[in-house]
Amino acid sequence: MVGKKIDPAALELIKYPDPRLRKKSVQVKDFDDWLAQVARRMFDVMYASRGIGLAAPQVGLNIRMFVCNETAKPDPQHERVFVNPVLSDLANAEEGEEGCLSLPAIYGPVVRATCCRIQAFDLAGQPIDLRSEDLMVRIWQHETDHLDGVLHIDRFGEAARLGARRALRELEDAFQTKTKKKTLAR
Numbered sequence: 001m002v003g004k005k006i007d008p009a010a011l012e013l014i015k016y017p018d019p020r021l022r023k024k025s026v027q028v029k030d031f032d033d034w035l036a037q038v039a040r041r042m043f044d045v046m047y048a049s050r051g052i053g054l055a056a057p058q059v060g061l062n063i064r065m066f067v068c069n070e071t072a073k074p075d076p077q078h079e080r081v082f083v084n085p086v087l088s089d090l091a092n093a094e095e096g097e098e099g100c101l102s103l104p105a106i107y108g109p110v111v112r113a114t115c116c117r118i119q120a121f122d123l124a125g126q127p128i129d130l131r132s133e134d135l136m137v138r139i140w141q142h143e144t145d146h147l148d149g150v151l152h153i154d155r156f157g158e159a160a161r162l163g164a165r166r167a168l169r170e171l172e173d174a175f176q177t178k179t180k181k182k183t184l185a186r
């Protein structure tokens with residue numbers, strides 16, 4: 001029921017430190033037209049920022065859904081929607097550079113499993129059960145983290161964390177300014 005009344009067309013990318021990025025998202029119960037419209041909007045928002053994955057909290061909706069397309073090019077053939085995803089059989093670990101649309105310009109090495117299984121539902125409520133050993137696996141882990149309020153910076157090592165400090169402060173300042181403006185406009 002979360003965000004049920006929100007017009008999908010009004011959804012926009014939100015950025016750190018927006019508190020909605022830190023919330024634990026709730027399970028999707030209704031596989032309805034609204035959900036499909038939200039997913040469609042998420043793809044558009046993702047493509048506009050040249051991303052390869054986007055989780056619902058990144059458009060301010062705390063529901064367990066993410067979309068991805070590892071090609072970053074609008075092409076329905078490569079589009080995937082995962083609702084209520086659960087990862088298992090995570091194996092191997094590899095460090096790889098990661099970024100996040102909600103934390104622009106902040107990249108750093110994150111250790112992730114290189115193979116895993118994902119069980120989820122598609123927009124029609126049909127079960128999905130996949131295994132992968134490629135880039136998808138990193139995307140799945142990054143996006144599933146978002147649904148638990150976890151950001152890639154939380155998985156940075158000490159050096160990357162220090163390196164990101166200034167950019168994080170700039171995002172914090174920008175968010176404060178934006179919030180202040182909104183309050184004044186009311």
Ligand code: ZN
Pocket residue numbers: 099100101102142146
């Ligand atoms: Zn992200």
